Amino acid sequence: xxxxxxxxxxxxxxxxxxxxxxxxxxxxxxxxxxxxxxxxxxxxxxxxxxxxxxxxxxxxxxxxxxxxxxxxxxxxxxxxxxxxxxxxxxxxxxxxxxxxxxxxxxxxxxxxxxxxxxxxxxxxxxxxxxxxxxxxxxxxxxxxxxxxxxxxxxxxxxxxxxxxxxxxxxxxxxxxxxxxxxxxxxxxxxxxxxxxxxxxxxxxxxxxxxxxxxxxxxxxxxxxxxxxxxxxxxxxxxxxxxxxxxxxxxxxxxxxxxxxxxxxxxxxxxxxxxxxxxxxxxxxxxxxxxxxxxxxxxxxxxx
Amino acid sequence: xxxxxxxxxxxxxxxxxxxxxxxxxxxxxxxxxxxxxxxxxxxxxxxxxxxxxxxxxxxxxxxxxxxxxxxxxxxxxxxxxxxxxxxxxxxxxxxxxxxxxxxxxxxxxxxxxxxxxxxxxxxxxxxxxxxxxxxxxxxxxxxxxxxxxxxxxxxxxxxxxxxxxxxxxxxxxxxxxxxxxxxxxxxxxxxxxxxxxxxxxxxxxxxxxxxxxxxxxxxxxxxxxxxxxxxxxxxxxxxxxxxxxxxxxxxxxxxxxxxxxxxxxxxxxxxxxxxxxxxxxxxxxxxxxxxxxxxxxxxxxxxxxxxxxxxxxxxxxxxxxxxxxxxxxxxxxxxxxxxxxxxxxxxxxxxxxxxxxxxxxxxxxxxxxxxxxxxxxxxxxxxxxxxxxxxxxxxxxxxxxxxxxxxxxxxxxxxxxxxxxxxxxxxxxxxxxxxxxxxxxxxxxxxxxxxxxxxxxxxxxxxxxxxxxxxxxxxxxxxxxxxxxxxxxxxxxxxxxxxxxxxxxxxxxxxxxxxxxxxxxxxxxxxxxxxxxxxxxxxxxxxxxxxxxxxxxxxxxxxxxxxxxxxxxxxxxxxxxxxxxxxxxxxxxxxxxxxxxxxxxxxxxxxxxxxxxxxxxxxxxxxxxxxxxxxxxxxxxxxxxxxxxxxx
Numbered sequence: 035x036x037x038x039x040x041x042x043x044x045x046x047x048x049x050x051x052x053x054x055x056x057x058x059x060x061x062x063x064x065x066x067x068x069x070x071x072x073x074x075x076x077x078x079x080x081x082x083x084x085x086x087x088x089x090x091x092x093x094x095x096x097x098x099x100x101x102x103x104x105x106x107x108x109x110x111x112x113x114x115x116x117x118x119x120x121x122x123x124x125x126x127x128x129x130x131x132x133x134x135x136x137x138x139x140x141x142x143x144x145x146x147x148x149x150x151x152x153x154x155x156x157x158x159x160x161x162x163x164x165x166x167x168x169x170x171x172x173x174x175x176x177x178x179x180x181x182x183x184x185x186x187x188x189x190x191x192x193x194x195x196x197x198x199x200x201x202x203x204x205x206x207x208x209x210x211x212x213x214x215x216x217x218x219x220x221x222x223x224x225x226x227x228x229x230x231x232x233x234x235x236x237x238x239x240x241x242x243x244x245x246x247x248x249x250x251x252x253x254x255x256x257x258x259x260x261x262x263x264x265x266x267x268x269x270x271x272x273x274x275x276x277x278x279x280x281x282x283x284x285x286x287x288x289x290x291x292x293x294x295x296x297x298x299x300x301x302x303x304x305x306x307x308x309x310x311x312x313x314x315x316x317x318x319x320x321x322x323x324x325x326x327x328x329x330x331x332x333x334x335x336x337x
Numbered sequence: 338x339x340x341x342x343x344x345x346x347x348x349x350x351x352x353x354x355x356x357x358x359x360x361x362x363x364x365x366x367x368x369x370x371x372x373x374x375x376x377x378x379x380x381x382x383x384x385x386x387x388x389x390x391x392x393x394x395x396x397x398x399x400x401x402x403x404x405x406x407x408x409x410x411x412x413x414x415x416x417x418x419x420x421x422x423x424x425x426x427x428x429x430x431x432x433x434x435x436x437x438x439x440x441x442x443x444x445x446x447x448x449x450x451x452x453x454x455x456x457x458x459x460x461x462x463x464x465x466x467x468x469x470x471x472x473x474x475x476x477x478x479x480x481x482x483x484x485x486x487x488x489x490x491x492x493x494x495x496x497x498x499x500x501x502x503x504x505x506x507x508x509x510x511x512x513x514x515x516x517x518x519x520x521x522x523x524x525x526x527x528x529x530x531x532x533x534x535x536x537x538x539x540x541x542x543x544x545x546x547x548x549x550x551x552x553x554x555x556x557x558x559x560x561x562x563x564x565x566x567x568x569x570x571x572x573x574x575x576x577x578x579x580x581x582x583x584x585x586x587x588x589x590x591x592x593x594x595x596x597x598x599x600x601x602x603x604x605x606x607x608x609x610x611x612x613x614x615x616x617x618x619x620x621x622x623x624x625x626x627x628x629x630x631x632x633x634x635x636x637x638x639x640x641x642x643x644x645x646x647x648x649x650x651x652x653x654x655x656x657x658x659x660x661x662x663x664x665x666x667x668x669x670x671x672x673x674x675x676x677x678x679x680x681x682x683x684x685x686x687x688x689x690x691x692x693x694x695x696x697x698x699x700x701x702x703x704x705x706x707x708x709x710x711x712x713x714x715x716x717x718x719x720x721x722x723x724x725x726x727x728x729x730x731x732x733x734x735x736x737x738x739x740x741x742x743x744x745x746x747x748x749x750x751x752x753x754x755x756x757x758x759x760x761x762x763x764x765x766x767x768x769x770x771x772x773x774x775x776x777x778x779x780x781x782x783x784x785x786x787x788x789x790x791x792x793x794x795x796x797x798x799x800x801x802x803x804x805x806x807x808x809x810x811x812x813x814x815x816x817x818x819x820x821x822x823x824x825x826x827x828x829x830x831x832x833x834x835x836x837x838x839x840x841x842x843x844x845x846x847x848x849x850x851x852x853x854x855x856x857x858x859x860x861x862x863x864x865x866x867x868x869x870x871x872x873x874x875x876x877x878x879x880x881x882x883x884x885x886x887x888x889x890x891x892x893x894x895x896x897x898x899x900x901x902x903x904x905x906x907x908x909x910x911x912x913x914x915x916x917x918x919x920x921x922x923x924x925x926x927x928x929x930x931x932x933x934x935x936x937x938x939x940x941x942x943x944x945x946x947x948x949x950x951x952x953x954x955x956x957x958x959x960x961x962x963x964x965x966x967x968x969x970x971x972x973x974x975x976x977x978x979x980x981x982x983x984x985x
Contacts, residue, residue: 076663122933132936135603135663139882140933146879147925154920155536264667271661304686310675313668320660 038300042293045177050295052184053250055288057082057242057259059187061266062273062280063194064238068120070198070275071231072211072224072331076138077123078239079263080145081116085243087149088115090254091156093166105170109183109244116240117233119144124232128225131335142263149256163247163254170249181249183241190238195277207231211329214336224336239263261313268316272323283319290315347430352497356434356490357427360441363490364420370482370557372413373452375404376474381540381915383558384474386452388413388483393554397542404459404475409452416444416487423494435498442491449480449488482561517946518887518898518931520939525930529923530560537918563919567908574732574783576907578718578790582863584903585792586611586874588799589854590881591888591895592806593648593847598890599810600843601823606651606666607851607878609673610644614852616680617643618859619697619706619869622713629712633860636713637798640856641849647673648848649841656837662844674875681706681871704871715861718792724777730788731780738779739772793861795853800896802850807892809846819843851878883928886935902928 041047061078068075093108100107119141126137150160157164172179198204209217210227218224242262247254269287273279290312297308348356371385371393378396385393386406419441426434456478463473470476499505539555541547547555570576590607597604604610618640627635651665679686680697681704687693699707722733746764753760810816821829822839830836857863858873884902888894902924909924938946 126933126937130937130940132938136882136886136932136936139603139605140929140936143879143883143929143932144926146876147922147927147929150920150922151532151536151926154922155918158917160920160922261667261671264664268664268668271664301687302689304679304688306675306679306682306686309678310672313671313675317654317660317665317668317672320664321654321658323660 038296038302041296041300047292047296049177049180051289051292052180054291054295055284056180056184056187057245057262058266058269058284058288058291059281060183060190060242060245061239061263062269062284063187063190063277064235064242065267065270066194066198066235066275066277066280067207067231067238068235069270069332070211070329071207071228072214072329072334072336073124073127073228073232074134074138074333075120075123075232075235076135076267077120077141077263078138078235078266079259079261080138080142081119081236081239082243082246082259082263083145083149084119085112085116085240086247086258087152087163087243087254088112088240089244090163090166090247091152093168093248094163094253097167102168102171104168105166105248108166108248109170109241112240112244112247113237114240116236116238116243118236120232120234120236120239121229123236124229127335128228128232134333149254153254161256165253166248169252170244181245183245183249186241191277191281198277203227208329211331214331214334218336228336242266265312265316268320271328272319274323274327275329286319287312287316346501347432348427348434348498348501350430352500353427353430353434356438356494356497357424359486359490359493360420360424360427363441363486364417364424366486367413367417367420367483369553370486371554371561372483373406373409373478373481374558374561375406375456375478376400377477377562378474378540378542379915380542381559381562382542383540383555383562385481385554385558386410393551395539395541395543395551395555395558397544400474402459402462404455404478406452406455409448409455412444412448412451413484416441416448416484419444420487420490423490427494427497432501433498435495438491438494438496438498440491442488442495445484445488445491449484452478452480452484479565482557513946513948514889517935517939517941518889520941521887521931521934524934524939525927526564528930529927530564532923532926533560533563533919537916540916559916563912563916563923566912566915567905567924569911570904570907575786575790578787578792579907580900580904581718581796582790582792582903583906584899585796585799585857585861585863586854586877587880587884587899587902588796588803588896589850589857590878591884591899592799592802592881592892593644593850593854594881594885595888595890595892595895596806596810596819596850597843597847598885599823600819600839601826602652602655602840602843602847603663604648604651604666604844604847604851605663605879605882606648606669606848607854607881608875609666609670609878610647610848610851611854611875611878612670612673612677612873613647614640614644615855615859615869615873616677617646617852618713618855619680619709622709622860623707625710625713627712632710632712633715636709636860637853637856640852640859642852644852644855645845645849648851649845652841652844652848655844656840670875670878677871678704681869699868705866706869709860709867713860714867715794715798715856717790717862718794718796719788719790721794723783723788724780729782730785732783732787733776734779734781735772735776738775739768742771743768791861791863791865793857793863795857795861795863798853798856802853803892803896806850815842851881854878880928883932886932 061082065075065078089108089112092111093104096104096107123137123141126132127134153163154160170181170183172181173185174180198208206217206222207227209222210224214224243259246258265287266284269283270280273281273283294308294311297303298305367388372388373386374383375386376384382396384396384400387393389410419437423434423437423441426437456475459475460473464470496509500509534556537559539547539552539559541555570580590611593607593610594604618636621639622632622636625632625635647669650669651662654660654665655662680695682698684698685692685694697706699705724731724733743764746767747760750760750763810820818829818834818839819842821832821834822836826836854877859869860867864870864872880902884895884898887898887901888896905924905927909921912919913921934940
């Protein structure tokens with residue numbers, strides 16, 4: 035028992051903690067843009083998967099040509115593919131005024147079907163991509179070494195806060211999510227704002243996916259997101275749709291996941307209990323958040 | 338759209354344009370697409386018949402006794418002429434469009450029939466020579482796009498032509514809700530076709546690179562082959578039973594999602610609720626010391642209860658705390674899978690250094706429960722419906738006859754007011770009698786392979802559930818309350834309906850339906866054994882979303898689309914064994930695309946999917962206005978309507 039608590043204070047636990055938090059943080063920040071602009075984005079989970087797949091496959095294909103540069107291009111591919119898929123969600127929910135939850139679910143379903151089809155066609159395996167020779171580099175000192183998306187995530191918290199509260203774009207974005215009709219009457223192009231916000235969310239979720247595949251490991255494998263998109267969504271609600279709140283909430287959920295990993299190795303509790311823990315806490319957290327301050331127009335198309 | 342003057346009646350410009358597009362496509366297709374498939378080898382290498390003559394051969398082999406399809410080809414000329422006439426009629430918006438369309442349709446069907454006959458007679462010749470069925474290449478033949486498109490164009494033209502008459506217009510109007518799902522399927526099929534073309538090289542036995550023309554034909558044939566194989570299970574009884582087997586869980590999950598949808602809730606928790614249903618069914622079905630007549634209903638009820646519990650949690654959380662049921666159901670999916678692993682994954686577990694034992698996992702390496710007691714097993718359909726007389730196996734017609742009797746008596750007595758109270762009872766009694774008398778006497782002869790089908794009576798439970806959901810939603814006040822909450826919670830509240838109570842009720846019932854899907858996998862033995870097994874495909878909970886959307890959240894629609902997707906799932910197994918670059922998840926992609934396109938309303942304008950009431954159009958009857966002014970008339974009326982409806 036005591037060993038376990040000592041382990042929690044070690045550097046290696048800190049590394050696990052930061053690695054568990056990063057994808058949640060990136061995705062939740064993405065969701066922040068989308069939802070504050072008034073588009074519910076339940077597709078985040080699928081966007082992570084598409085980003086992870088695009089990152090791993092691109093890196094693998096370009097490895098022989100570009101060498102150490104390949105993972106960076108792979109990251110870019112993950113961002114672009116994430117943005118593109120999010121654009122589909124945007125078209126459906128903004129232009130065709132689809133039910134945003136259903137449209138997002140369709141993208142999540144697509145993310146279940148597309149990876150096996152692509153992997154089977156390219157590598158003859160339906161679950162994993164072959165490992166890449168050059169994953170994203172690890173930066174840092176001693177044991178504290180992380181791939182670039184980790185640092186990007188931290189920078190993005192500050193950047194998002196600045197964009198949301200200190201730029202005209204952020205003000206317009208928040209207005210579009212609270213009262214799109216009023217925003218439109220002030221000459222704000224609500225559609226443009228919403229499109230850009232949803233695409234941004236896809237790019238961030240794509241980055242989270244790239245972190246999972248080539249930033250943390252060296253290949254894409256099925257179920258690697260393990261609900262990170264949905265937990266990020268919960269963190270977004272728990273963090274009350276605010277950048278710093280989101281940082282705190284994702285750190286909480288990231289800590290729980292790291293705890294689950296640490297407990298899994300410790301034999302203190304059955305691993306199945308431990309695996310369920312983050313999801314259980316998510317439900318509890320949502321219940322205690324109560325009827326929260328969601329962007330008022332979230333989920334409603336602009337007429 | 339009342340026809341004012343029958344003399345001047347002609348098809349509307351939209352209908353004519355639609356017919357023209359299809360007809361021109363078919364005219365083009367007749368020449369550039371293959372006319373029929375003579376053979377597909379085991380590797381999907383094709384021998385194709387072209388129109389007006391010629392063969393395209395991808396097999397690289399020489400064929401003896403190629404079927405003589407001259408008759409089918411000469412009828413093709415008739416089809417060609419009929420198509421040209423149809424195109425002319427559509428161009429001129431002639432009132433005889435439907436006749437030309439009908440001729441096109443009939444001639445294409447005759448050509449298809451003759452083509453099939455030629456193949457059959459070639460097969461018969463070879464069989465007579467003592468060649469084994471598996472070595473006869475012509476068994477795998479059939480019609481191809483070149484002939485199917487004219488038939489389709491004919492069909493479209495018939496309805497386009499007939500729509501000028503107000504009777505037919507009203508009949509077709511009633512089918513309007515089918516428009517979005519059908520267009521969504523069509524779009525998904527097109528995208529799926531592109532995917533297949535990209536990922537799968539042409540099965541080529543020629544040992545040489547293909548020319549551009551062959552490349553085109555080969556890719557098209559590939560797509561045609563994939564789709565015909567996906568739907569092939571419908572062409573024989575064994576395949577149909579397999580399709581129904583895949584469809585059974587989809588009926589439950591589709592109903593579950595649809596019921597929640599009707600109450601304005603989105604239940605993505607199917608996988609978790611299904612898992613909990615399975616665990617509860619296992620606890621009762623394996624361990625409960627009950628006599629057989631009680632055990633079966635108790636086990637079924639347990640499955641429903643397990644799912645209901647897991648569905649009620651997000652319902653209560655939504656009603657009490659306002660937390661989103663979408664996220665909570667997803668979280669509960671992960672928790673349920675952890676619970677499942679806890680129960681079935683191992684016999685021991687350790688908490689803080691102390692080890693406890695669990696009895697649930699059976700001996701051995703595989704993660705599965707002990708066998709269900711014999712009394713807790715559902716009969717297979719083959720055993721339930723089938724009977725043998727002498728050497729021959731029959732499928733009973735008992736249930737069909739019973740249903741027919743019920744319908745005949747019930748509706749036959751509808752006119753007699755004095756019987757109003759009793760006709761339901763009388764019809765049921767007579768139906769039961771007929772069913773009892775004919776169950777093991779009247780039947781269709783089938784091959785004995787059919788008795789091996791794992792289709793089980795959980796299908797019957799599913800159909801009963803569909804009927805009950807329909808009854809609940811549209812024939813009871815409780816269902817009215819549920820639908821009212823779904824349409825507008827605020828209005829329902831104002832009307833005295835307890836919104837949170839109904840939300841909890843809907844999620845509980847929805848969960849119960851999801852849980853019942855587990856009866857198929859555990860009590861029904863659909864996974865080869867009467868056990869709770871780790872390979873239970875809980876993803877059908879997500880497929881329920883597709884099924885419900887496709888079925889427009891109506892019980893009948895759910896059943897039909899469940900059978901459709903069950904067929905695709907069954908057919909995909911065959912596709913994957915033949916084509917090595919196509920993954921069976923191509924069907925998952927198709928399903929996802931269908932959801933995507935339905936969400937987008939099929940990219941159709943609201944004017945088409947949800948037209949304004951005819952009263953608004955009464956002043957602009959399209960039959961009178963000339964072609965040029967019509968679009969204005971049509972577009973102005975709906976815009977009045979949308980503005981009247983206001984922002985949503």
